[in-house]
Amino acid sequence: GPGVFKLDYALDGPIPWRAAEVAQAGTVHVGGSLAEIAQSERAVWEGRHAERPFILLAQQSLFDDTRAPTGKQTVWAYCHVPNASTFDMRERVEAQIERYAPGFRDLILGYAARNTADLERDNPNLVGGDIAGGANTLAQLFARPAPRLNPYSTPLSGLYICSAATPPGAGVHGMCGHLAARAALTRG
Template identity: 65%
Template sequence: MPPGYRRQLEGYRYGPGVFKVDYALSGPVPWQAEACRHAGTVHLGGTLPEIAAAERAVHQGQHAERPFVLVAQQSLFDPSRAPAGQHTLWAYCHVPNGSTVDCTAAIEAQIERFAPGFRDLVLARRTTNTVELETYNPNYVGGDINNGVQDLRQLWTRPTLQRSPYSTPLPGVYLCSSATPPGGGVHGMCGYHAAQAALKSPTIIG
């Protein structure tokens, strides 16, 4: 890549990482809220001010005492994920980029808070900190599964400021990752827009 473009890429900013736990459970999670017993994904935070405080702490480089926890319970909908009557589940919380702090206790305290008896169901657990996440997939720099901080400054300028951030200075080479707009968490829209950019390109059409 030409030096000017490289310099812009080098200024790209990464956001918080995640600490993730995978579980094997002897039964479904005993959520107090009935709706959560039927949800594929549960966002656990308590009140809005609690969630805001937890996320603010992480953005300030601290570990939240009561983290905002994202829980996915796939086996409720796909029985092939676990032996009959048993369940799989994973949960993660945000942590400062590059953190190696073990947040298992904090995550489990949050789940237990809204589903008393959860801990008794745990048959096995596997934890992954930010460093291990990056080893598994080098795209998760510092454990940032969003592939770059997604704030106002870097929402439409990811990874560089130009009319089509999907194009690169190299003809026929496009970026389609979550490091392009609109970023991670939107299920493939970056790839869709990158494909549109490529289809409009005279290089491809010609």
């Protein structure tokens, strides 16, 4: 599957979103129209870097005041890139956020960027920077990480696995862990 390029930001204040509702969201999907999002993701699957990337952004300090000093904000954002890409997407990510939050760049106090190689170095499971545990093909939705009746069990008695590499795959936050726990409890 595709890799990701991730940015962590320290900001001098809240992101100035044009839409007031977005300023209260913990997670924001920044992507424009459906056609723009499709174009962005298609580019990545074709081995290109999207000019206007589809971004997942989290404003965690809105809901946890221990993450930033009073009046400041911390944010992380990522976009898909071709697997194993080391291309720096920072300018494109910031330009995309600026489209919906003019003045965002003026608030940046500092940032940390992590490309696919950085992600894989820190976690060898993120092969090529892929946080989804491999391509989410139809077969993989049911046969992750290997075809077996209980995809959460392992050959070691009492040891279970859960992550994006187990059904139902990435993007269904918490469901892999829930299903693995149910499998473990059922076996007792």
